[in-house]
Amino acid sequence: MKKTYKIDVDCANCANKMEEAANKTPGVKEAVVNFMALKMKVEFEDGADIDGVMQKVVENCKIVEDDCQIYL
Amino acid sequence: MMKTLTEKQKKLLYRILAAIVMMILLSILPLKQYPAVRFLLFLVPYFTVGFDILRKAFKGIRNRQVFDENFLMAVATIGAMMLGEYTEGVAVMLFYQIGELFQSIAVGKSRRNISELMDIRPDYANLVTEDGVEKVDPDDVETGSILLIQPGERVPIDGVVVEGSSSLDTSALTGESLPRDISEGDEILSGSINQSGVLRIQTTREFEESTASRILDLVENAGSRKAKSEQFITRFARWYTPAVCYSALALAVLGPVVSMVFLHRSGGWALWSKWIYRALTFLVISCPCAIVVSIPLTFFGGIGGAGSKGILIKGANFMETLADVRTVVFDKTGTLTKGNFAVARICPAHTGYIHTGYEHTGDLGDTGEEPGREPAGLLAQESRDQASAVRAGGKAVEERLLEYAALAESFSTHPISRSLREACRVNGQEPESPGRVGTCREISGRGVVTEVDGKSVAAGNSLLMQELGIVIPPEDDHSKTETGTIVHVAADGQYMGHILIADEIKPHAADAVRELGRAGVTRTVMLTGDAEEIAAHVAGDLGIDEYHARLLPEQKVEKVEALLAENAKGAGRGSLAFVGDGINDAPVLSRADIGIAMGALGSDAAIEAADVVLMDDDPLRIAEAVRIARKCIRIVHENIGFAIGVKAICLLLGAVGIANMWLAIFADVGVMVLCVLNAIRALV
Numbered sequence: 001m002k003k004t005y006k007i008d009v010d011c012a013n014c015a016n017k018m019e020e021a022a023n024k025t026p027g028v029k030e031a032v033v034n035f036m037a038l039k040m041k042v043e044f045e046d047g048a049d050i051d052g053v054m055q056k057v058v059e060n061c062k063i064v065e066d067d068c069q070i071y072l
Numbered sequence: 073m074m075k076t077l078t079e080k081q082k083k084l085l086y087r088i089l090a091a092i093v094m095m096i097l098l099s100i101l102p103l104k105q106y107p108a109v110r111f112l113l114f115l116v117p118y119f120t121v122g123f124d125i126l127r128k129a130f131k132g133i134r135n136r137q138v139f140d141e142n143f144l145m146a147v148a149t150i151g152a153m154m155l156g157e158y159t160e161g162v163a164v165m166l167f168y169q170i171g172e173l174f175q176s177i178a179v180g181k182s183r184r185n186i187s188e189l190m191d192i193r194p195d196y197a198n199l200v201t202e203d204g205v206e207k208v209d210p211d212d213v214e215t216g217s218i219l220l221i222q223p224g225e226r227v228p229i230d231g232v233v234v235e236g237s238s239s240l241d242t243s244a245l246t247g248e249s250l251p252r253d254i255s256e257g258d259e260i261l262s263g264s265i266n267q268s269g270v271l272r273i274q275t276t277r278e279f280e281e282s283t284a285s286r287i288l289d290l291v292e293n294a295g296s297r298k299a300k301s302e303q304f305i306t307r308f309a310r311w312y313t314p315a316v317c318y319s320a321l322a323l324a325v326l327g328p329v330v331s332m333v334f335l336h337r338s339g340g341w342a343l344w345s346k347w348i349y350r351a352l353t354f355l356v357i358s359c360p361c362a363i364v365v366s367i368p369l370t371f372f373g374g375i376g377g378a379g380s381k382g383i384l385i386k387g388a389n390f391m392e393t394l395a396d397v398r399t400v401v402f403d404k405t406g407t408l409t410k411g412n413f414a415v416a417r418i419c420p421a422h423t424g425y426i427h428t429g430y431e432h433t434g435d436l437g438d439t440g441e442e443p444g445r446e447p448a449g450l451l452a453q454e455s456r457d458q459a460s461a462v463r464a465g466g467k468a469v470e471e472r473l474l475e476y477a478a479l480a481e482s483f484s485t486h487p488i489s490r491s492l493r494e495a496c497r498v499n500g501q502e503p504e505s506p507g508r509v510g511t512c513r514e515i516s517g518r519g520v521v522t523e524v525d526g527k528s529v530a531a532g533n534s535l536l537m538q539e540l541g542i543v544i545p546p547e548d549d550h551s552k553t554e555t556g557t558i559v560h561v562a563a564d565g566q567y568m569g570h571i572l573i574a575d576e577i578k579p580h581a582a583d584a585v586r587e588l589g590r591a592g593v594t595r596t597v598m599l600t601g602d603a604e605e606i607a608a609h610v611a612g613d614l615g616i617d618e619y620h621a622r623l624l625p626e627q628k629v630e631k632v633e634a635l636l637a638e639n640a641k642g643a644g645r646g647s648l649a650f651v652g653d654g655i656n657d658a659p660v661l662s663r664a665d666i667g668i669a670m671g672a673l674g675s676d677a678a679i680e681a682a683d684v685v686l687m688d689d690d691p692l693r694i695a696e697a698v699r700i701a702r703k704c705i706r707i708v709h710e711n712i713g714f715a716i717g718v719k720a721i722c723l724l725l726g727a728v729g730i731a732n733m734w735l736a737i738f739a740d741v742g743v744m745v746l747c748v749l750n751a752i753r754a755l756v
Binding site for chain 2: 011036038063
């Protein structure tokens with residue numbers, strides 16, 4: 001299962017940090033942040049609770065980069 | 073200017089302006105006698121401009137993400153304020169924020185540029201239903217539906233034109249600025265813009281599989297593959313920032329201690345504050361923002377800029393490999409040549425219908441069935457000049473020759489016959505006129521003998537002519553110099569001339585090879601399944617260093633592997649790129665260091681296997697891709713070198729106490745701004 005989310009973040013490095021944080025979140029198989037398109041593409045593990053996982057992803061991203069947004 | 077700023081940027085700008093005004097006021101006011109008041113007053117601009125940095129630093133500490141640039145800035149400025157260096161403290165924060173604003177504007181601008189260029193996603197489709205036309209989401213359109221496309225609208229889904237004709241602007245897809253004329257039966261790709269006429273198309277794909285969606289998908293996923301230099305930066309930042317913080321701490325503590333112990337200086341606040349100031353300067357200088365910000369920005373600009381020219385690079389890592397390309401291997405057909413047979417030249421016999429009586433020497437051999445090349449030799453040009461000198465109204469003779477050949481071959485489905493008919497059509501002639509063509513006899517391996525306008529017209533290779541006892545005048549016999557397929561035509565036993573059919577070399581192929589040389593490619597290799605002579609001719613014409621002919625597809629993989637092994641042996645020879653048209657060469661594309669598929673929009677396998685996809689089939693784009701990659705990597709290296717160099721020098725100066733906070737601000741913000749400016753060059 002793959003989903004794309006719109007994000008808002010200021011710098012390219014912060015986008016990399018978000019990507020790292022999202023990838024460390026349980027339930028996420030692979031997350032790719034595209035700073036150019038301001039999008040985060042998330043591939044979930046099979047059977048993952050998408051809404052729950054994304055809540056966690058947002059939390060984890062906020063920890064590494066306070067000034068970021070993920071529009072769920 | 074103000075209009076292009078976002079709300080966030082505007083707020084930051086106002087805060088910066090407000091802080092500057094306050095700082096000016098504070099420097100005018102006579103506050104020397106009231107240190108406490110002075111301190112409190114300076115806190116106003118400090119918090120105005122820096123509160124968000126302080127908050128982020130604080131949150132960072134709480135979340136155990138301590139060592140980032142916010143933390144560095146917070147420590148440095150709070151330290152400066154404590155030491156009573158109010159102006160410096162506020163200034164560091166102020167300039168840091170100016171740098172941030174600047175970077176944010178630059179990024180926003182590049183992003184807008186790229187998204188405008190890559191804006192190929194259609195918002196709606198006009199679905200034709202029984203009750204009329206309905207505007208629907210392209211996602212809901214089923215394959216085989218009929219869509220209406222008005223002038224000025226974007227083609228939402230790939231399809232075939234069923235009604236209407238128009239010209240299409242395909243620049244968003246291919247970077248090609250000339251519009252393409254289309255009419256019924258033509259295939260059109262989503263993402264192009266209908267310019268003039270109303271079109272009805274039948275969709276051949278779903279929206280998700282359509283060209284526009286696939287390109288966007290590719291670009292949006294480009295970020296997933298990190299370049300080595302990006303990984304380097306991530307690793308670098310991980311140990312660098314803590315290292316700098318501890319060094320600063322060491323400087324602040326050990327400096328005074330060493331001074332006291334070894335130089336017998338008296339301790340006391342003056343000495344300590346001097347060393348703390350140095351440590352803070354050190355901290356500001358060493359902030360890694362310039363590198364951390366500019367390097368991803370460079371790749372982002374480079375990939376976006378290339379995308380806008382119809383060159384899709386699948387990731388930053390491929391940007392690096394592409395920049396390092398020294399060997400380019402071409403699959404001939406589809407990359408250097410068009411891969412289709414076309415009439416290259418029409419050569420009427422020098423003396424028209426009249427047989428001149430030259431004796432046929434009999435050693436012509438078989439010149440038929442050799443696919444070949446477009447001849448550009450002097451000899452051909454010469455004979456053409458002679459021919460036109462001999463005949464007045466040569467054009468009419470040429471047309472007649474072509475028409476007879478096409479009519480004679482009008483029953484055949486051979487690719488050669490098709491190209492004859494096609495050439496006729498381009499000339500505005502009617503290649504299929506049932507009334508004029510009578511019985512047809514096909515002689516396998518030779519050609520055809522057909523009744524046309526009551527004459528017995530023979531069209532075929534020299535063997536056919538020999539069999540029919542028709543003599544080819546020696547001056548019309550180019551079998552030794554041509555490598556295309558020659559169709560001789562004779563009417564009622566009289567030799568009329570010949571038509572040369574060849575696989576055409578693409579117009580820019582020779583330029584492309586030259587440009588690659590100029591871009592730093594030292595070795596070009598051509599692989600082909602064609603015969604030796606053809607390969608030699610094409611390679612010679614285009615200035616390609618080596619060629620390997622008569623290769624089966626799997627032998628191409630072996631050849632590329634052999635070349636890769638050679639490259640590996642001769643260390644430092646750079647990487648190897650394979651260029652293919654995406655047909656049957658997916659294994660080779662994935663085997664090479666970097667696989668470039670050209671004109672591959674239609675082929676899913678090629679898009680999957682290739683690392684770089686060229687949207688149109690102009691070979692010049694290969695050199696352009698290499699140049700873009702080289703420029704991007706050069707900028708990355710420049711920025712790394714420049715930033716680390718300036719910082720290293722300033723750090724040394726700071727550690728020994730020559731550099732002050734103002735130099736530190738330059739080393740941080742100044743270098744960052746310069747690096748960002750440099751990074752933006754990658755976009756164009």
